[in-house]
Amino acid sequence: xxxxxxxxxxxxxxxxxxxxxxxxxxxxxxxxxxxxxxxxxxxxxxxxxxxxxxxxxxxxxxxxxxxxxxxxxxxxxxxxxxxxxxxxxxxxxxxxxxxxxxxxxxxxxxxxxxxxxxxxxxxxxxxxxxxxxxxxxxxxxxxxxxxx
Amino acid sequence: xxxxxxxxxxxxxxxxxxxxxxxxxxxxxxxxxxxxxxxxxxxxxxxxxxxxxxxxxxxxxxxxxxxxxxxxxxxxxxxxxxxxxxxxxxxxxxxxxxxxxxxxxxxxxxxxxxxxxxxxxxxxxxxxxxxxxxxxxxxxxxxxxxxx
DNA sequence: TCATAGTTGTTACATTATAACATTTCATCC
DNA sequence: GGATGAAATGTTATAATGTAACAACTATGA
Ligand SMILES: [Zn+2]
Ligand SMILES: [Zn+2]
Ligand SMILES: [Zn+2]
Ligand SMILES: [Zn+2]
Numbered sequence: 001x002x003x004x005x006x007x008x009x010x011x012x013x014x015x016x017x018x019x020x021x022x023x024x025x026x027x028x029x030x031x032x033x034x035x036x037x038x039x040x041x042x043x044x045x046x047x048x049x050x051x052x053x054x055x056x057x058x059x060x061x062x063x064x065x066x067x068x069x070x071x072x073x074x075x076x077x078x079x080x081x082x083x084x085x086x087x088x089x090x091x092x093x094x095x096x097x098x099x100x101x102x103x104x105x106x107x108x109x110x111x112x113x114x115x116x117x118x119x120x121x122x123x124x125x126x127x128x129x130x131x132x133x134x135x136x137x138x139x140x141x142x143x144x145x146x147x148x
Numbered sequence: 149x150x151x152x153x154x155x156x157x158x159x160x161x162x163x164x165x166x167x168x169x170x171x172x173x174x175x176x177x178x179x180x181x182x183x184x185x186x187x188x189x190x191x192x193x194x195x196x197x198x199x200x201x202x203x204x205x206x207x208x209x210x211x212x213x214x215x216x217x218x219x220x221x222x223x224x225x226x227x228x229x230x231x232x233x234x235x236x237x238x239x240x241x242x243x244x245x246x247x248x249x250x251x252x253x254x255x256x257x258x259x260x261x262x263x264x265x266x267x268x269x270x271x272x273x274x275x276x277x278x279x280x281x282x283x284x285x286x287x288x289x290x291x292x293x294x295x296x
Numbered sequence: 297t298c299a300t301a302g303t304t305g306t307t308a309c310a311t312t313a314t315a316a317c318a319t320t321t322c323a324t325c326c
Numbered sequence: 327g328g329a330t331g332a333a334a335t336g337t338t339a340t341a342a343t344g345t346a347a348c349a350a351c352t353a354t355g356a
Contacts, residue, residue: 021353023303043342057306062344079226079281081343096266098275109269117263118244118282125255126289127246133227133283134266141274169322171334190312205337210313229312 004034007085011073014089020071029064030085033074038104039082077106079135084108096134102143152182155233159221162237168219177212178233181222186252187230225254227283232256244282250291 001009011030015022022030032048033040040048046061065083068074072092074083077099084106086095098107122129159178163170170178180196181188188196194209213231216222220240222231225247232254234243246255270277 021302025304041342042344056304058344059306059346060304063304078283096269098270098273098277100275101278107273107275109266109273111265111269116265117259118257118266118284121244121257121259122246122284122286125246125257126292127248127255127284128286128292129246129284130249130286131284133281133285135226135281136266136270136275136277136279137281138270138276138278144274144276169333173335204335206313207315207337208335211335 004031007034007087011071011089014073015071018071020067025060026064026067029061030068030073033068033083034085039077039080039084039106041080041082045083075108077135078133079137094132094134096132097136098140099135099137100140100143101137102139105140105142107140152179155182155235159219159237162221163219166219168215173208174212174215177209178216178221181216181231182233187225187228187232187254189228189230193231223256225283226281227285242280242282244280245284246288247283247285248288248291249285250287253288253290255288 008027008031011027012022028049029045032045042058042061042065045065046055046058049056049061065074065076068083069076072089073086075086075095075097076083077097080099084097087108088110096109096111098109100106119129156175156179159175160170176197177193180193190206190209190213193213194203194206197204197209213222213224216231217224220237221234223234223243223245224231225245228247232245235256236258244257244259246257248254267277
């Protein structure tokens, strides 16, 4: 079974459990994101949604993206204005990402949501973290030394 | 001496050392950013630049921002599309920020550029970090408990 | 069936950012 | 001082990203 297919089936099951509706539109957006090898922007998704039919208007895709974000099925990469599938959506979480600026691929790191040093600094400042944005931009193993 | 004024003087000195030109336009943009209590978007800066005269076109401010970013005099908060002054521009660095989503204020954390756990995960994946984006969104000490 | 909430369609617009090329200003050399 | 090239700025147009507002449709249960 393909990686993308596994994600979709898992999403289907999660939404059923939670009593929310993974409608065909939302499923299509999730599928396009999961099939892509790199993060897709909202407008790239729009371009891939209309197979023959006319291209939907932006709110269509933004609404589907909002739903998928709320359900923790995708993450937004802020520094790219683009979206990636979450590989472990069972327990919604904020992501930490390695973003390759050469090939565009993104790798989600798992582990404690924030490393202690950072979290401590925040606490000491009396700060209450709600949504950490952690995106390490650089080059991935495949792209080292390549002149791409 | 005001905080903003101190930043400007320091920027002036740094640019002289480095042989780059902190022109009046660039200085104005830096001043507006330093005087603000919260990050300013490029267009907010534009709005504040024209004192009586006509408002400059976007490239004007984006070019100044590019220069100030290159010189490490300001940082961009990716998740806000906005810019803040750097309080320690002597040694250019990437920032780590506590971003209050209530009052809008931003607090730059200093310390090791990345905590060990995170950095190790990246290295293990063969990833070479060039620009970390670390922005903790939440509520600051002042805003806790307030219904703002 | 009917009422209701949730979802989608549609139009228009707001915000953020850049490409391309003309013009001006600045520093340097003669 | 005047020529010259590099840097900075002006200007127009447009690309890319994101949202407000309201109408229409659809699923669902009383
Ligand atoms: Zn995830
Ligand atoms: Zn790569
Ligand atoms: Zn800084
Ligand atoms: Zn606050």
